[in-house]
Amino acid sequence: MSRTTDRLLVDGRLVPGTGGTFETIDPATEEVLGEAADGTADDMDRAIDAARRAFDSSGWAGDVAFRARCLRQLREALQNHADELRELTIKEVGAPRFLTFGAQLDAPVNDLGWFADLAESYEWTTGLGRAEPMGMPSERKVYREPVGVVGAITPWNFPHQINLAKLGPALAAGNTVVLKPAPDTPWCASVLGSIIAEETDIPAGVVNVVTSSDHALGAQLVEDPRVDLVSFTGSTATGRSVMTAAAQGLKRVFLELGGKSAFIVLDDADLKAACSYAAFNVATHAGQGCAITTRLLVPRARYDEAAAIAAKSLRRIGVGDPNDDKTLCGPVISARQRERIEGYLELAVKEGGSFACGGGRPADADRDRGFWIEPTLITGLTNESRTAREEIFGPVLVILPHDGDDDAVRVANDSPYGLSGAVHGGDLERARGVARRLRAGTVSVNGGVWYSADVPFGGYKQSGVGREMGVAGFEEYLETKAIAEGV
Template sequence: MTATPHYTQFIDGSWVDTDRTFDIIDPANGELVATAARGSVENLDQAVAAAQAAHARGEWRSKTPDERADILSAMVADMSERMDELVALHVKENGVTIRQAMAFHVGYSISHLQYFADLARTYEFERSGPQLSYPTLASGIVRREPIGVVGGIVPWNFPLLLAVWKLGPALAAGNTIVLKPDEKTPLTLLELAKSAERAGLPKGVLNIVTGAGEEVGARLAAHPDVRKIAFTGSTAVGREISKLAAENIKKVTLELGGKGPNIVLADADIASAVDGALFACFLYAGQACESGTRLLLPESLHDEFVDRLVQRAATIKVGDPSEFDTDIGPVISAEQHARILDYIEIGQKEGATLAFGGEPPTGAQFEQGNWVRPTIFTDVTPDMRIAREEIFGPVLSVLKYRTVDDAVAIANDSEYGLSAGVWSEDLEAALDVAARIESGTVWINDWHMVNALYPFGGYKQSGNGRELGPHALDEYTEEKFVHVDLSRSLDRKVYDLVLPAAQAAVDR
């Protein structure tokens, strides 16, 4: 019998075990995939101390940007060689389909890390400012310097990718980092640490502590030696992170919840918009913060659109995520499964019409694991909980609107503002609607197209700051102004605002 793999923490360049463990469970069948060390607050403190010591030694931050980029690129090369291994592991630990893991979860992780390596080579760490003539002749230099120890807290849905979004810019800028993955999905992130080891990343620069969020995550957010915290997760936990970070005025980046409105205009190509709406909501069984979970349809298209929507939804194959023809796999856990089914019941009690799905699939292969069929509600009104609260599952709420102004008002009537979409054959009309939506990302005639070249983040209670894009390193640096006096003469200075003029003459 093959022994169950066991994963340990990565602290100060060493693999650190604990007496207690987490069980990593395959969401598709409930089987044990691996065990992982259950880190403690003491382990977290050790990791922060290691990161602080590494920053103080300066061996990472003193490297040139090109030298740092070379090591990040070496990590990319190692991960690329092991892509099949990482994909298989990712499918097992969080239930994503193999096609999606290859394209997004692992594929994007590798390409985005390379983006940050490339950004390190081109980022403007220092620039000259304008020459000053008043009150004295001077020039200025603006530098962007590493913050120090960065803390990153990573969720279970895209654990490797969202870790890269934090460690990539942090390391490219010359910081050290301590990462806390979700206890359900730490495996691929620990495999990334092996790539960092092989690439020659100095010890203490990257540390990974696999502890519980309410203990280790809270300590990381509050730790006085952590100067920046980057968190992806729910809005409720994000509020707590903000409170803890405020105690010592940390920099904070938060990417939180969403309730993405997907607006179909009356002139939209129906076939494209139908498939796009299903893709927007049901990718990774709806377990993405930027999913399009509110579909807004004009009255003129509603009935035809819903008919086609249901017909196409019926073609989606739910099944074993390791099989290439599977479209949707399980949801992450029994707790999440129960939460989604509760919301489906709530929707029906509130008066919404269950147009499709709403129950687990049937068959022997679904007797174990956490399964929910794609679910579509119609007759949803903006006040219903299924239209306002983040369900984080394969549940699509269809709302009807009369005018474009009504659609925009419904879209913006939310505490969230992470993602949105507009479908139209008239690009100018779509751009006009996009300009009126309160959201960090608006896709026109598409969805889920997150690109490293463009910033990602939310309005309102969907978060603070931005990840990705050409300014991603801004969030991981401090800006310093260095003033250089060019007057070279005491009588050209303004010291006489304090000192008597006679004193200046004596000194000359």
């Protein structure tokens, strides 16, 4: 790497972590890629202090034009390093190369421009006109203002997407940010910090990046009273801890959490096309996406046929080198994550399920190194099984029968989660009607793609609080102030 990958960004300077360094691993080969800065509690304290001072003392929060210019600078700088970032992402994340031309890199970088445009066009002040409450003539206005210091805690599965989906709107809104990325993918964040420091005019302290092997630094960021808002993406279990800790200071919290989303195939759908697409979806990036549809609901009368189609598709997909343009399913991120998935595969058998394909590590001798799991289809379970209800975060699809539209909706909504979903049917109006009944934040109908900068993303129930992306995501980072003047 020609870019700095072993430094923190604190108060505008690239500095070593006071804890030394820690290794980052290629999940496809288990080889050590290099070292990342190991931040400590002292480093996090300095980063929070820098963000607080930058918000309170600089002109960042009040200069919309400057913020928009800086975001466009960052977008252009990241685009200039796209080839380098692409290779880094493939190696550190294990992301298939084709995904780096979309959600793993190019799309979130381009989205920075959308947030710059939004900041410039947004109606920061709204006049409510004159009124006479209690007989007192008043002129009223509503102002939207930045919240303050944002603590952003991000996972490893789509690091550029999630880092920038927090930085973009938070900065456009006028906040300062302390970013704490996952220990599994520190380089993706370190390079971002390096580019911000060296190739943009973003003032010192406005963005701070603290990589660390210590998960406790995330808790420190949540609990610190100098932090005004916490934006967290990760597991529902950790999200509960974040919300509990933030509640001690009545701190605003935005949470994007887990999912166990349903892919509903109606009885008038093209069964082969729908089930093949469901297989493609769950195998993409080894199933390491919170919004991936991992429950396939099919008409009971065609259950066996649907399982055969999905299994054939998953076997054809297989696993492959993430550097290969044709690879869809690469490795999972770590040995720990592979063991977690294998635990669920063992549980599925205990619960009465069987594997129509996959079920473990590939037998291919070329895969004796790296963290591989075969694309897997589990049959024979009910929606009450833990395997069908809990998030696995791997290339594992559970197929379930339904007895018509009402039953499909019931099964889909019978989940603690409500992040995403999909409906496939021949009659578009009927499919739309089913989609509208799903208790989920995003739904695809007949292959429609909701992922875009202008589309709000988030979930119902235990899938989160608030929205990311779109105007709704931007407004998560704003306060509302009303001022009335006597006239």
